[in-house]
Amino acid sequence: MKTAPLTCEKCFSDFQEALEELKAVIKSAKNKGLDAKTEAQIVRVFELTHELTLKTITEFFRNQGHSGFSGSRDITVEAFHEDLIDDGQGWLDMIILRIKYNPIYPENTQNELVDRIINSFVKLFENFERKMEKKLE
Template identity: 60%
Template sequence: MKTLPITCEKCFLDFQESLDELQELIRIGKQQDLNEKSQKRIIRSFEITHELALKTIEEYFKKMGRPAFSGPRDATIEAFNEDLIDDGKGWLDMIIERIKYDPIYAEIEEKELTQHIIHKYLLLFNNFERHMKENLEGI
């Protein structure tokens, strides 16, 4: 069984689906006063959405003939330089908070990360979706 190569467009579609799921989990979580279970679901969905955004960025630059990145920070900086994202610091904060968040040895608490996802990172994902859509239409 052959697997089809992953394309930028497929990665972006997966990102959009994950973003929709994250938004739905946030909506439901707010109705439930963001209990511990809903916070864990939001964080898990956020991590997946962030990974898919980074994969989309990587595939986009690959499609443009650019070399691979050494990590998410490099990809984020380049995406900011190319106007795929509009808040480089916010995206770098996302990376740092994901590193700091560990359910066993948490440097950042679930509640704090959940609040950042809802009030900061969701907006960054929505802006990325808009910018990426515009860029893909221009190709």
């Protein structure tokens, strides 16, 4: 059975679902309080959302005829130049913090990551969603 080709619109739809799930998990955590299990769930959904963002951007550029990106940093820089994202440094910080995060490292890295997800990264995703919707119209 053949799978349907990946489209920018499909990637974007998947991203939007993941973002809604991330916001729901955060809202629930704010109501119930943060514990280790909830923090781990926030990190998992965040990582999925970020990966789907990068997939969406990659497919958008592929449709535009751009390719040859060597990783998330290249894609992010190009997305900033193409006005798909509006805070290039914030997005690069997101990538760096994801690289630093590893569940076996000290707890303070996870605490920092969860704090940044709740207080700044969700806003970056929401801004991307707004800009991408305009590009896909």
